[in-house]
Amino acid sequence: MELSKRYQPADVEAKNYRFWEEGDYFRASVGVVGKVPFSIVIPPPNVTGRLHMGHALNNTLQDVVIRYRRMVGDEACWFPGTDHAGIATQNVVEKDLAKEGTTRHQLGRDAFVARVWDWKAKYGSEIIDQLKALGCSCDWSRLRFTLDEGLSKAVRHVFVRLYEEGLVYRGEYLVNWCPRCRTALSDLEVGHRDVDGGLYYIRYPLEKGGCLTIATTRPETMLGDTAIAVHPQDQRYQHLIGTYAILPILGRRLPIVGSESVDPEFGTGTLKVTPAHDPVDFEIGKKEGLESINILNGDGTLNEAAGPFAGMEREAAQRAVVERLKADGALEKIEPYRHAVGHCDRCDAAVEPLLSTQWFVRMRPLAEKAIAAVKDGRIQFVPERWTKLYFDWLENIRDWCISRQLWWGHRIPVWYGPDGREFVAETEEEAAARARKHYARSVELRQDEDVLDTWFSSWLWPFSVMGWPEKTEDLATFFPTSFLLTGFDILFFWVSRMVMASLCFMDDVPFRTVYITPLIVDDKGQKMSKSKGNSVDPIDLIGEYGADALRLAMAQTTGKGRTVRMPWGDLTEGRNFLNKIWNMARFVLMNLGDERPALPDQISWFEDRYILRRLSETTEAVRKNLEEYGFHLAVETLYGFTWHDVCDWYVEMAKPRIAAGDPVVRGVLYHLLRETTKLLHPFVPFITEEIWQALGEAPASVCVASYPSSSPRDPDESDVWAMTAFQGMTGGVRSIRAEWNVPATAELRVVVKADPRGPIAPVVERLETCASLTGPVEYDLAPDAIAPKGSARVVLQDLEMYVPLAGVIDLDSEAARIKKELSEMKTELDRSETKLSNEQFLKRAPEDVVEKERAKQAEFRQKRDRLQANLSSLGG
RNA sequence: GGGCGAGUAGCUCAGUUGGGAGAGCAUCCGGCUUACAUCCGGAAGGUCGCAGGUUCGAGUCCUGUCUUGCCCA
Numbered sequence: 001m002e003l004s005k006r007y008q009p010a011d012v013e014a015k016n017y018r019f020w021e022e023g024d025y026f027r028a029s030v031g032v033v034g035k036v037p038f039s040i041v042i043p044p045p046n047v048t049g050r051l052h053m054g055h056a057l058n059n060t061l062q063d064v065v066i067r068y069r070r071m072v073g074d075e076a077c078w079f080p081g082t083d084h085a086g087i088a089t090q091n092v093v094e095k096d097l098a099k100e101g102t103t104r105h106q107l108g109r110d111a112f113v114a115r116v117w118d119w120k121a122k123y124g125s126e127i128i129d130q131l132k133a134l135g136c137s138c139d140w141s142r143l144r145f146t147l148d149e150g151l152s153k154a155v156r157h158v159f160v161r162l163y164e165e166g167l168v169y170r171g172e173y174l175v176n177w178c179p180r181c182r183t184a185l186s187d188l189e190v191g192h193r194d195v196d197g198g199l200y201y202i203r204y205p206l207e208k209g210g211c212l213t214i215a216t217t218r219p220e221t222m223l224g225d226t227a228i229a230v231h232p233q234d235q236r237y238q239h240l241i242g243t244y245a246i247l248p249i250l251g252r253r254l255p256i257v258g259s260e261s262v263d264p265e266f267g268t269g270t271l272k273v274t275p276a277h278d279p280v281d282f283e284i285g286k287k288e289g290l291e292s293i294n295i296l297n298g299d300g301t302l303n304e305a306a307g308p309f310a311g312m313e314r315e316a317a318q319r320a321v322v323e324r325l326k327a328d329g330a331l332e333k334i335e336p337y338r339h340a341v342g343h344c345d346r347c348d349a350a351v352e353p354l355l356s357t358q359w360f361v362r363m364r365p366l367a368e369k370a371i372a373a374v375k376d377g378r379i380q381f382v383p384e385r386w387t388k389l390y391f392d393w394l395e396n397i398r399d400w401c402i403s404r405q406l407w408w409g410h411r412i413p414v415w416y417g418p419d420g421r422e423f424v425a426e427t428e429e430e431a432a433a434r435a436r437k438h439y440a441r442s443v444e445l446r447q448d449e450d451v452l453d454t455w456f457s458s459w460l461w462p463f464s465v466m467g468w469p470e471k472t473e474d475l476a477t478f479f480p481t482s483f484l485l486t487g488f489d490i491l492f493f494w495v496s497r498m499v500m501a502s503l504c505f506m507d508d509v510p511f512r513t514v515y516i517t518p519l520i521v522d523d524k525g526q527k528m529s530k531s532k533g534n535s536v537d538p539i540d541l542i543g544e545y546g547a548d549a550l551r552l553a554m555a556q557t558t559g560k561g562r563t564v565r566m567p568w569g570d571l572t573e574g575r576n577f578l579n580k581i582w583n584m585a586r587f588v589l590m591n592l593g594d595e596r597p598a599l600p601d602q603i604s605w606f607e608d609r610y611i612l613r614r615l616s617e618t619t620e621a622v623r624k625n626l627e628e629y630g631f632h633l634a635v636e637t638l639y640g641f642t643w644h645d646v647c648d649w650y651v652e653m654a655k656p657r658i659a660a661g662d663p664v665v666r667g668v669l670y671h672l673l674r675e676t677t678k679l680l681h682p683f684v685p686f687i688t689e690e691i692w693q694a695l696g697e698a699p700a701s702v703c704v705a706s707y708p709s710s711s712p713r714d715p716d717e718s719d720v721w722a723m724t725a726f727q728g729m730t731g732g733v734r735s736i737r738a739e740w741n742v743p744a745t746a747e748l749r750v751v752v753k754a755d756p757r758g759p760i761a762p763v764v765e766r767l768e769t770c771a772s773l774t775g776p777v778e779y780d781l782a783p784d785a786i787a788p789k790g791s792a793r794v795v796l797q798d799l800e801m802y803v804p805l806a807g808v809i810d811l812d813s814e815a816a817r818i819k820k821e822l823s824e825m826k827t828e829l830d831r832s833e834t835k836l837s838n839e840q841f842l843k844r845a846p847e848d849v850v851e852k853e854r855a856k857q858a859e860f861r862q863k864r865d866r867l868q869a870n871l872s873s874l875g876g
Numbered sequence: 877g878g879g880c881g882a883g884u885a886g887c888u889c890a891g892u893u894g895g896g897a898g899a900g901c902a903u904c905c906g907g908c909u910u911a912c913a914u915c916c917g918g919a920a921g922g923u924c925g926c927a928g929g930u931u932c933g934a935g936u937c938c939u940g941u942c943u944u945g946c947c948c949a
Contacts, residue, residue, distance in 0.1 A: 006914075192949080340949085385880070389947080392879075396948090488947085518881095523888090525945070560889070562881045562946065569888055569901055576914040587911035628892080636890070636899075651911080731918090738906060738918035773917095775909090828896070835895090840932035849895055849933095856896065 003589065003694060007582035009546025012690040017132050019689070025703050026137045028077030030473040038074040039478035040066055041462050041511075042138065043486045043494065046085035047145060048092055048123050051130040053520040053528060053566070054487055056538035060554040061517065061631060062485050063136045067682040068626050069482075070137070071707035077478055079465045080138035082127060084120075084147045086409040086454040087181055087346045093119050093408075109407050116408050130539060135547050135685045137703065142474070144465045146457040147410070154464040155457050156413045156426040158505060162361060163424045168402075170414075170422070172357045174275075174282040175401050176342060179300025179314070180349035183405040184358050186453060187398060188493050190342040190351050199267065199337035200322065203330045204228060204254070207244040212237075212256075213332050215267025217339050218277075219325065220318040222247065223306045224295040225254055227273035229284055232258030234269055248330040249321070250307055259284050276355040294355050298405070314352075348531075359403040359412060359450070366500035367394040373499055373509050382515045382629050386488065393492050402453045409451030416446050459497035462510035484511040487519060488562070515629055518557060518564045525565060536566055548684035549574035555631040555683055577639060578687050581680065584647055585691045588673045591658050596696070597667040606722040606762045608668050611650045613719070614641060615675060620710035622679055635683060642676055649727070656772050675708045722762045726770065729763065729801065732794035733774040736803050739817070740792060747776040751791070754799040755783040793818060793870040797859060800866060815874050822867040829860040 070076040162168040230237035275285025275292040325331040342351040415431040425431040466474035502510035528535040552574035618641040625634035692702035790806030
């Protein structure tokens, strides 16, 4: 196969993905004897969404893991799927309708839902295609969607069971209401941020004369006030408890109550109590048995309870109320005030606390088991610090509002009889049957209008994708899953809820290891978002750098803390690295032609043994890094080995031998290429598959080849010594050429002070190779060689080199160079000697550390003396 | 207010049981050496935020502090 000079990702990516799909390499089998199952469920992306950097990161890492496990011989299965994403998807389609000048209400529920299904059919595969473009080796035969019949059944089953166990209930509580989405939200779906507003001081007349000034950030909610509260120990107001005030404008009588919840320091120390529109007030209202007056409609306008302000929009109503208070002389003052306001995660509208009837899940009993599962080590977080946050949330958990006033989602499986009685059942038939039994006749049932929170289906994902509640072979083989990888932004939304659901319904943990990825931010450290226009499209990056380069960049973001800047540099580096790999393959194949030599048994040259040892060390390190999920370390290891050890040194040293027809070097080179290709595959699947095809090796795809194992040969210190000497000798000559501007073509004589029959003998046999790396050189070796006049000097650990450069070299500069080296060496030596003269160190440090320090000291001394001698003999 | 992360070379960041400070990019110098200029060779660049403490020994552990980012309330 002919390989192009440059690696062209576009030529190989789509082609090789097709090859994998046609070969069905990603399909996992159940019940395979002798294979360890390893499973991952994908965090399901929104079905109508597009790939973003978070997906690119998460799915790259999951793919690295699953490809690695597949290659080490596990029965690896990555379960893919998409999420129906209730509010998000409904909003997208509603926006579309708005463009057509219509609304979902005009369309009607059934037509609207049909419209969303159309949308899903049209765009739902886009995200899947994008995952494929990234190289994800999901088992597509197991693709699921959270609104599939099977998964919907799981949802209904769970709802009914929780209802029967008393863990699901319906009630009137204060919830977060998004007036834009016109639905209730859970606490998690609300983000708080500080907003500039005002603190309004309003005078409430007292029934027995005088008035009370109350500070509030929401003057318009006074229309729903049903009491006034003061701190029971507050000397200023204590005496008013039990008396009444009059609500301005509306003239309602408000009891004055005492409550510990009032902060005497805030404002005037008095609180207007609006139980229907504030969480604190709601609690006070419950305790004091106060009336709750809801003044809002679902769309955020004021309702008839607001009297003259009915029908006004919230902001307009606030202005109107303030104007009216001013006119009535009831407004004392307005101070600028910055305070936290909740906003809808999905549409960013300010959220209203609103009293309404919703369905809830009682979380505490579920949370207790979930805490225990992590405490006793059945689930482990990586990095470990996330466990604390997990515990904090679960320990302070509140009930989960699961009903949403949307149309797109799982309809709540509750039917109401004519008298409003609830019949909770998995199917309408069952509900009808129960109703018939209850009423002793057939009655008309009305299903609850609401749908369930999207996360109510996602929390079942690790087992619902495997067919639960049916008893399937997938469940028997792949549950619990081995590994979960996701961003910390859905630690509460998803991860902890999956643990709760799984312990509750499966009586087991959903996964054993949870890997939490960092968040990718832009190059200024800002969160990426569509509205800010600073988000990066991974698909564009794939087009520009190639999918494998993107994957390398993603793998390198791990280990960096909670956030990581957009790794532009790593993308370029990755692209360059791929080109390097490509050309290494090209070089080897170019020289081998059709030959596929085996690794020779007899290896006589030190560089061969050295590089094979490095391969073994690299293999071991990469395996360790992958087992411990240190993705960035694995990439760094592979990068250094491939680029520097193999390409810069081994391949360069191999060139003269190839020219000379040395069969051993061909065998070693081929071995290196094949093993490196396999080692790299989990990270860069596309390019390695392309190379694998060019090799023509078995198995047919590298993705099912077995991952290399380290086979540590006997550590031969003499090979390491020889390689170090070799690198020192070539490096020394290169330095001198660069330092004194000696052209690469000019021949140099190099006098080496070393015994050619000593340890350096293996290098002496390779002097030709040395010269091929440094330009023409004539070597003279002698144990007692003396530096010729006007020589540049190189002092290595065990030898010295002199390069006569009379007329070229400037002795002062050369002296300065050696002096600098000498002074560095003296510093090192000082440190070492101080340490060794410290009795405490000798007494307390471990023996091997002391031994090592002694060796260093000897080495430094020797080198210092050599440098000193060279410096003084420089002139003569 | 509580919690967490980050502060190491000009920039972006590695540095896993505490034991001679690293990479990539950028910079400077020299090379189109027939695998690769997405390349090769050479060089320069750091009191590891600050102050204490533990230790024979601290970038690494502890305490405090400053700067910065995020999450929760």
